[in-house]
Amino acid sequence: MTDVLIAGSGPTGLTLACELALRGIPVRVLEQREGPHRESRGKGLDPASLEVFGRIGAAERMCAAGARKVILRKYFDGAHVKDTASGDGLLIGQWRIEEVLRERLAELGVRVEYGAELVGIAQEAAGVTARLADGRTVRTRYLAGCDGGRSSTRTLLRIPFEGHTEEALMMVLGDVRAPGLSRDYWHQWFTSDGGGIMLCPIPGTETFQLQGSPEEDGEGGAMPPTLESFQRLFDRHARLPGIRLADPTWLSAWRSNVRMAARMREGRVFLAGDAAHVHPIAGGRGMNTGIQDAAALGRTLAAVLTDPGGSLREDALDAYEAERLPVAAELLADTTRRMERVLAAVREPGVGTEAGMD
Numbered sequence: 001m002t003d004v005l006i007a008g009s010g011p012t013g014l015t016l017a018c019e020l021a022l023r024g025i026p027v028r029v030l031e032q033r034e035g036p037h038r039e040s041r042g043k044g045l046d047p048a049s050l051e052v053f054g055r056i057g058a059a060e061r062m063c064a065a066g067a068r069k070v071i072l073r074k075y076f077d078g079a080h081v082k083d084t085a086s087g088d089g090l091l092i093g094q095w096r097i098e099e100v101l102r103e104r105l106a107e108l109g110v111r112v113e114y115g116a117e118l119v120g121i122a123q124e125a126a127g128v129t130a131r132l133a134d135g136r137t138v139r140t141r142y143l144a145g146c147d148g149g150r151s152s153t154r155t156l157l158r159i160p161f162e163g164h165t166e167e168a169l170m171m172v173l174g175d176v177r178a179p180g181l182s183r184d185y186w187h188q189w190f191t192s193d194g195g196g197i198m199l200c201p202i203p204g205t206e207t208f209q210l211q212g213s214p215e216e217d218g219e220g221g222a223m224p225p226t227l228e229s230f231q232r233l234f235d236r237h238a239r240l241p242g243i244r245l246a247d248p249t250w251l252s253a254w255r256s257n258v259r260m261a262a263r264m265r266e267g268r269v270f271l272a273g274d275a276a277h278v279h280p281i282a283g284g285r286g287m288n289t290g291i292q293d294a295a296a297l298g299r300t301l302a303a304v305l306t307d308p309g310g311s312l313r314e315d316a317l318d319a320y321e322a323e324r325l326p327v328a329a330e331l332l333a334d335t336t337r338r339m340e341r342v343l344a345a346v347r348e349p350g351v352g353t354e355a356g357m358d
């Protein structure tokens with residue numbers, strides 16, 4: 001029997017695994033994917049996340065792989081209007097954050113188990129039995145569901161995911177190359193028709209993360225993301241005929257969900273990160289909040305598992321939810337307000353994503 005089984009090897013699961021392994025607690029990490037991904041996704045680490053990474057011995061490598069200062073270059077109807085400096089965070093692709101955390105975790109003696117999808121959970125007084133898609137079972141004292149917005153853990157426990165989906169608010173995303181486009185700026189083009197496209201250079205790569213308002217089909221629906229549609233969006237908003245987007249390594253569409261789990265603990269099972277809360281991306285708080293969840297859950301589980309008398313139990317386990325559930329509620333309200341601010345602000349020339357920052 002292991003002490004803690006973690007479902008999901010995103011930033012939340014990997015941070016939690018490092019927190020526990022560092023304290024000498026036996027931990028296993030299950031990941032349904034067959035191997036690591038290479039998607040830029042969450043690309044901004046805030047100072048509080050860097051503090052957590054400092055404690056687990058990963059901050060130096062993270063800082064070496066990322067970029068401290070980024071200039072946000074704003075254009076309106078194709079014309080350059082203004083440049084603004086980014087805040088105190090670190091720009092770094094999410095795949096690289098996960099790679100650094102996996103490296104650190106391996107140094108602590110733990111490797112992610114790929115091709116291991118959690119599909120069943122049974123709890124009794126002494127522990128939890130997790131069932132995997134390939135028929136294996138794993139016994140553990142505690143299970144942490146760090147398995148993202150579509151969390152199997154949350155679904156299996158029938159924990160309500162309360163909130164709503166913003167049907168109208170959708171974005172296409174991807175990682176592409178844009179030969180000839182300067183990599184010194186996070187380019188943000190907005191147009192008086194209300195649409196826009198942004199290309200952010202991902203450090204240590206030749207790619208840009210593209211975020212854009214989707215094209216609509218004849219009936220007002222959003223068109224799926226393709227390189228061709230990205231190019232059409234780029235031509236419409238950036239108006240730089242010499243630049244041809246190329247080599248997409250990630251194509252995706254994102255819809256704004258504003259939801260949180262009704263509970264973050266059910267007996268010996270916990271939820272953390274996107275499994276417990278999803279919300280608008282304005283302000284870049286999702287991954288950072290998951291990292292703080294992981295730090296808090298690591299503290300809670302370590303306190304119980306390393307308590308020599310074994311007297312710390314229910315109250316100590318409840319501390320995690322008591323601390324983090326109000327944070328999740330505030331996160332949903334805050335990011336909704338930030339998103340409204342960004343959507344209103346980009347109609348004015350010279351404003352971009354900084355309208356969603358503090």
Ligand SMILES: Cc1cc2nc3c(=O)[nH]c(=O)nc-3n(C[C@H](O)[C@H](O)[C@H](O)COP(=O)(O)OP(=O)(O)OC[C@H]3O[C@@H](n4cnc5c(N)ncnc54)[C@H](O)[C@@H]3O)c2cc1C
Nearest residue numbers: 008010011012032042044118148273274284285286287288
């Ligand atoms: C374009 C974009 C920009 C963003 N920018 C930012 C930003 O600047 N800052 C920020 O803080 N956040 C940002 N985010 C949000 C961020 O990407 C997420 O909040 C973050 O990935 C959540 O991490 P997680 O570890 O909780 O979940 P995930 O990253 O979703 O990881 C969950 C993992 O669990 C695995 N899994 C799922 N089900 C199972 C199962 N049954 N068994 C085993 N494994 C399973 C999945 O394969 C996955 O690897 C952005 C997102 C997008 C799309």
